Amino acid sequence: MPMIAIDDLHFGYGRNALYQGFFAQVRQPGIYGIFGRNGSGKSTLLKLLCGLLTPWGGQVQVMGQVPRQRAADFLASVYIVPEEFHLPNLTTGQLADTQGVFYPRFSTALFGEYLAELEVPSTSRFEAMSLGQKKKAAIAFALATGTPLLLMDEPTNGLDIVGRGQFRRLMQRPEHAGRAVLISTHQAHDLESILSHIWFIDQGQLALSARMADLAGVLRTGVANDGLDLPRPEDLLYQERIGQQVAYVALRAGAGSQAPADSAVQLELLYKALSLNRDGMLAALAPLQQQTLPLEHA
Numbered sequence: 001m002p003m004i005a006i007d008d009l010h011f012g013y014g015r016n017a018l019y020q021g022f023f024a025q026v027r028q029p030g031i032y033g034i035f036g037r038n039g040s041g042k043s044t045l046l047k048l049l050c051g052l053l054t055p056w057g058g059q060v061q062v063m064g065q066v067p068r069q070r071a072a073d074f075l076a077s078v079y080i081v082p083e084e085f086h087l088p089n090l091t092t093g094q095l096a097d098t099q100g101v102f103y104p105r106f107s108t109a110l111f112g113e114y115l116a117e118l119e120v121p122s123t124s125r126f127e128a129m130s131l132g133q134k135k136k137a138a139i140a141f142a143l144a145t146g147t148p149l150l151l152m153d154e155p156t157n158g159l160d161i162v163g164r165g166q167f168r169r170l171m172q173r174p175e176h177a178g179r180a181v182l183i184s185t186h187q188a189h190d191l192e193s194i195l196s197h198i199w200f201i202d203q204g205q206l207a208l209s210a211r212m213a214d215l216a217g218v219l220r221t222g223v224a225n226d227g228l229d230l231p232r233p234e235d236l237l238y239q240e241r242i243g244q245q246v247a248y249v250a251l252r253a254g255a256g257s258q259a260p261a262d263s264a265v266q267l268e269l270l271y272k273a274l275s276l277n278r279d280g281m282l283a284a285l286a287p288l289q290q291q292t293l294p295l296e297h298a
Contacts, residue, residue: 001064002027003149003180004049010057011041011048018044020204022058026180030196031171034184035271040201042184043083046151049182050080062149076103080151081142087126087134095126095141105146110175114140118166132158136166143170150181156190164190188267198267200274208274208281210288212265218285220252221266237280238273249273251284 004026012018018041026032034042047053048060051067051074060067065074090098092115100106115122118136126134135158142150156164164187171181171194185191198215200208219237224230224246230239231250238249249269274281 002061003029003063005061006058007060008058009048009055009060011044011053011055017056018204022205024199024206024209026182029178029180031181031183031191031194032197032199033188033191033195033267034182034199034201035186035188035267035274036201037275041204042201043153045201046080046082046153046182046184049149050078050151051075052080077147078149078151079103079142079145079147081138081153081155083153083157085134085138087138089125089127091125092120092122092137092140095137096144099141100144103145103147107144107146110146111140111144114143114170117170118163132160132163135159136163139167139170143176146175146179148179150179152181152183154185154187155183156185156187168194188271192264192267195267198270200271202274202278207278208285208288210285214288215265215270215285218252218288219265219270220250221248221269223247237284238269238277240272249281 002025004024006022006024009019009022010017011022034045036042044053048055049062049067051070054068062074063077065071067074067078087095088098092111096106096108096111100108100111112122115137118140120133120136120140121129124133126137129137135155139152139155142152156167159167168190183191183195192212195212197211198208199206220231220235223242225244226246230236230246230248235251235253236248237251240247247269249272
């Protein structure tokens, strides 16, 4: 059974439809990056998955349950870190004592390790902390819950450069290998080294669902010093000038073969290419779609 199964989802606000026939599945653990233009419904999708919103139509199932029913065992298995949040005026220890009991897999020891890694003061109350420190505390608690599904909306917003590096290191710790983490973000560069999958939402549809390793086998991204260093015109999918250089996304020669070890796809360029050359990119990546989308939507 898929961890997440979304079948023909319809949802919107007021009279404005946002999703009209949205299909998606998560069949294996990993870190899934959810990308899309402003207003594409990334945050809304996370709220639907944890049961904070009710679909207009279609089905949403998470670990075999209907999120909106908000069953106790479901709530103990899912945690969401929203972009905007409020923490009670407690210390981190008091937060663990009062909130950790709702999550059977919660680890006080790991919570302490995460707080130390993120340099969050353990004796201060949240009211005395900066926004960045509060965000780090919320992330540390979310990771310590050990829930099989973790939803995070713009988790690196409010973090400085050092904090973003700390976040990436925590996400790569081995204890998270068996959970599915869905991260909605615009900060592509912050996450490209840790993502295993990418979802690109556009026009109310899951326009692209692909494994990062598969994308690296099909696409090249990089920066050329001049036009002579660019890939062949027939392989180019997107290009933009950056000063005297040209950044590009192109089909890789021998697409589908094993990509070189240093061939990671630059997510910021991929995001721009998908946004500004949607049809060309999706046509080029169609073979990957057949591998990752639900059968009824492939």
